[in-house]
Amino acid sequence: MMSGLDTLIAKSLDSTIKENLGKKTLQKVEQRLFEKYGINLTQSIEDFTKLDSVLREFFGEGAExxxxxxxxxxxTLEKESKTQNPNWVAIEDSSLAKLILESFGDEDKKNILNSVLDEPRIxxxxxxxxxxxxxxxxRxxxxxxxxxxxxxxxxxxxxxxxxxxxYKSIFDNVTINIEKNKVIVKVLLAKESIEKSSVIQVVQCR
Structure with missing residues (x-):
């Protein structure tokens, strides 16, 4: 079962991998994923260690x-500093930023998320x-x-x-700013959201 953060970024990650790998390489990677684990690319995001293993077969250390x-x-994970909590994440993908903005723009969804910021509830x-x-x-x-x-x-x-x-929100806080006519969305992730993310653990914690 995917963590909340992995579920949140899965569609965007799937799209960006397909765009960056190119058609022929993508076909080879998907074929190898199926041979080795019986899964497709989208399913491999659920357990990113499996995708990492296959990418390393093709690209070696370049997979990192x-x-x-x-x-x-x-x-983008913010760098830790005296004033900056390391769990702040800047949302770079426009479709993901739109999804978060729409959720907080919906009064009911915003109230639902706010009700479980501090503690989980049924x-x-x-x-x-x-x-x-x-x-x-x-709904x-x-x-x-x-x-x-x-x-x-x-x-x-x-x-x-x-x-x-x-249930609990994966966000502890959300900030929305406008810089140079661009909407900048940053989220403070709950600590457990980062710890349970197979994507973050593989990519950031080597």
């Missing part, structure tokens, strides 16, 4: 530079705190889960023994 380039086309609590109507609320919560903005973090057991998932 390629993977870094792929990731930096989508997000869906009924999220709906109650965010004061979102139940029917549209379930919007599922949309945020599908896009990777809400992640499962723990569960509660009901009186009849059923386990109910608790």
């Amino acid at each position: 530079g390629l993977e870094k380039q792929f990731l930096e086309n989508i997000v 869906i009924s609590e999220i709906l109650e705190i965010s004061q979102v109507p139940q029917t549209s609320g379930y 919007k919560i599922n949309s945020l889960i599908d896009n990777g903005m809400l992640i499962v973090q723990g569960h509660v057991t009901t009186h009849d023994g059923k386990k109910v998932n608790k």
Whole structure:
């Protein structure tokens, strides 16, 4: 199961890899992924170590530079400093920035995300705190889960023994600025979002 961050960047990462590899190389990589693991490129993003293994067969140590380039086309991790938390990420991919902007531009989705910034909650609590109507609320919560903005973090057991998932936002904070007529979106990721991301762990933590 993909982490929230990997789910969030998966579509953009899939597109940028296809654009950068070129048709012939892409076919060879996809063929090797299927031979070795029985998966396609999109599925390999779920466990980035498998894609890394195949890219190394083709490019050797050059795979590291390629993977870094792929990731930096989508997000840039801010360097740690005395004033800068290392979990701040600048969104470089326009479609991903648009998705985040649209989610925070939707009052209901913004309230849903804000309700789980500090602690994970079950869906009924999220709906109650965010004061979102139940029917549209379930739909919007599922949309945020599908896009990777809400992640499962723990569960509660009901009186009849059923386990109910608790959800938390992958963001601790979001800033939106306009610089030289360009909208700059930066997100402060929850620490566990970075730790559970197979993409970040492979590319950044060598």
